[in-house]
Amino acid sequence: MRRSVHEALRPQTVAQVMARQALTAHFQPIVRMRDGAVAGHESLIRGPVSSDLASPDALFRAARAEDCVVPLERMCVWVGLQQWRAHAPGTLLFVNLSASTLVELVERQPLSDLLGDAVVSPSAIVIELTEHERVADVPQLIEVANRLRALGLRFALDDFGDGRSSLRLWAELRPEIVKIDKYFIRGVDSQPVKVQTLRGLLRLAESFGTALVAEGIETEQELRVVRDLGIEYGQGYLLGRPAADPAMAVPRAVADIIASAEVAVLPELQRAASAQFTVERLALPVPGIEPDTPNDRVAALFAQDLSLKALAIVADGRPLGLLNRQSFTDRYTRPFFRELYGRKPCMLFANTTPLVLDRHTGLDAMTAVLTSADQRYLTEGFIVTEGGRYLGLGTGEQLVRVVTEVRIEAARHANPLTFLPGNIPISEHIGRLLASGGEFVACYCDLNDFKPYNDHYGYWSGDEMIRLVARTLVALCDPRRDFVGHVGGDDFVVLFQSSDWLERCEQIIATFNEGAKALFDEGARQRGGIDAEDRHGVTRFFAMTTLSVGAVPVRPGRYERVEQVATAAAAAKHLAKQARRGLAIGEG
Structure with a gap:
């Protein structure tokens, strides 16, 4: 079938794309979290529309096959600068370059040649370093970076935490900006480990004098958490999609969220990470291959299972080597490789x-591995053994994530009975609410006649009563706006941002009081209570256990300190218990 004239003229190779200057740039905004202003844009290159080279992945995959990655990256920078300067003066432009390409370009030519005739101030340019695992000579990269910094350029590391990024490179290069991989942002509003990870990265950033960009913000809840954690910048589809015409402002709904005094309810870890965590939990049971396995067979194995990142070469149960998918595929797709080496043993490469x-390797040793000089394992993965015998494979991505997440002490604030946040998270959330300047309602919840019930039926039943309080509170509060904490014993705290807090409190009390009846025996339900000893050892009648709630509306400027809020809520709870009313509202 003959191709149309249009198809015939369409560029078929990267060389043709560059020769015809068929690249275009799209720009995605990078937004300042404190005020919603667009602080910069990332230049994202696209190939010819409706061609096989339209997407960046396809374009660079083809460039590697044609051995023209360096000239392509240079042209991408030039195209981004040319198209951006006409649209977005006064903001920063992030341009992507691999570290190896940057070093080669700067060593071969002056900066003026790299930038071409694009009249853009160097102080407006941020070089976003990609493919960190390919940095073979870190001192040389730092020397080049210092030369460019002297001219006003800045540096960013992209996708930190995706398994390729290097903590050592962050420490030595000291980039002005680090972009957090979208994995840690996706679902952060419901995944406490990710919240703790971001807090850890914020501490690192403060130590290194680095600004952070949260990539991949796609929901309102993710945006609120990123803003409230204090991450300086954000990027993602919610804030603005890549476009040929750079957006100079965020959508109105996004600006309203950023300006809102309502704070996010940060999810809390329920359990501490085990101090006995070992690398065995990272081992994937990937079967090993024999050292004489032909390269053609290896290619077929990779083609059959796209999830395979690597294959271990094993003889008599002991590992001899490792074949990384990307490295192997790059070789295998070269001209004449299959003819020359397809039937040769895979050990050659x-x-x-x-x-x-070893499977017993603990977190401390894994942390030491992360900061070692040899960073090849981040892309190639690693072999897990037991007593020297092959057990499975691990990936660099797993290792980075586990060390980052699990090392954070996470469950020290959780109540062990209900797994709800304890005193420290409660105080922290009250502090955040006060700092926001918005209105909220602090509620202190306590059980009436709980001790007689606990004494009469035993601590096991008492624990079930306390868990019923927790379940009721969690079920009837808005998890996006309302914070539920467990002080200890039968004392709970709810911090409402929901406007219908009064109705929710009344429903909580009614729901708990009805549910608590089921925890008494039939005789007690018929009598309306039980006979038990009071605090003086005198047996008397006690009504069935009910819930009291003291509520204090907190208005801006009314309280300055966390303990003042807690004291006022406790006083309102005391009034509710004294009057044996379900709900008492104190002065706000």
Whole structure:
């Protein structure tokens, strides 16, 4: 079938794309979280529309095959600068370059040649370093970076935490900006481990003098958490999609969220990470292959299972080497490779000195591995053994995530009975509410006649009563706006931002009081209570256990300190218990 004239003229190779200057730039805004202003844009290159090279992944995959990655990256920078300067003066432009390409370009030519005739101030340019795992000579990269910094350029590391990024590179290069991989942002409003991870990265950033950009913000809840954690910048589809015409302002709904005094309810970890965590939990049971396996067979195995990142070469149960998918595929797709080496043993191209970790390797050792000089394992993965015998494979991505997440002490604030946040998170949330300047309602919840019930039926039944309080509170509060905490015993705190807090409190009390009846025996339900000893050892009648709630509306400027709010809520709870009313509202 003959191709149309249009199809015939369409660029078929990267060389043709560059020769015809068929690249276009789209720009995605990077937004300042404190005020919603657009602080910069990332230049994202697209190939010819409706061609096989339209997407960046396809374009660079083809460039690697044609051995023209460096000229393509240079042209991407030039195109981004040319198209951006006409639209977005006064903001920063982030341009992507691999570290190896940057070094090669700067060593070969002056900066003026790199930027071409694009009249853009160097102080407006941020070089966003990609593919960190390919930094073979960190001192040389730092020397080049210092030369460019002297001219006013800044640096960013992209996708930190995706398994390729290097903590060592962050520490040595000291980039002005680090972009957090979208994995840590996706679902952060409901995943406490990710919240703790971001807090850890914020501490690192403060130590290094680095600004953070949260990538991949796609929901309102994610945006609120990123803003409230204090991350300086955000990027993602919610804030603005890539477009040929750079957006100079965020959508109105996004600006309203950023300006809102309502704070996010940060999810809390329920359990502490085990101090006995070992690398065995990262081991994937990938079968090993024999050292004489032909390269054609290896290619077929990779093609059959796209999830395979690597294959271990094993003989007599002991690992001899490692074949990384990307490295192997790059070789295998070269001209004449299959003809020359397709039937040859795979050991010819294996890494015979891979990273090998025993299954008992703990978190401290894994942390040491992360900051080691040899960073190949981040892309190649590593081998897990047991007593020297092959057990499975681990990936660099897993290792980075586990060390970042699990090392954070997470469950020290959770109540062990209900797994609700305890005193410290409660105080922290009250502090955030006060700092926001918005209105909220602090409620202190306590059980009436709980001790007689606990004494009469035993601590096991008492624990079930306390868990009923927790379930009721959680079920009838808005998890996006209302914070539920467990002070201890039968004392709970709810911090409402929901406008219908009064109705919710009344429903909580009615629901609990009805549910608590089921925890008494039939005789007690018929009598309306039980006979039990009071605090003086005298047996008397006690009504069935009910819930009291003291509520204090907190208005801006009324309280300055956390303890003042807690004291006022406790006083309102005391009034409710004294009057044996379900709800008492104190002075706000």
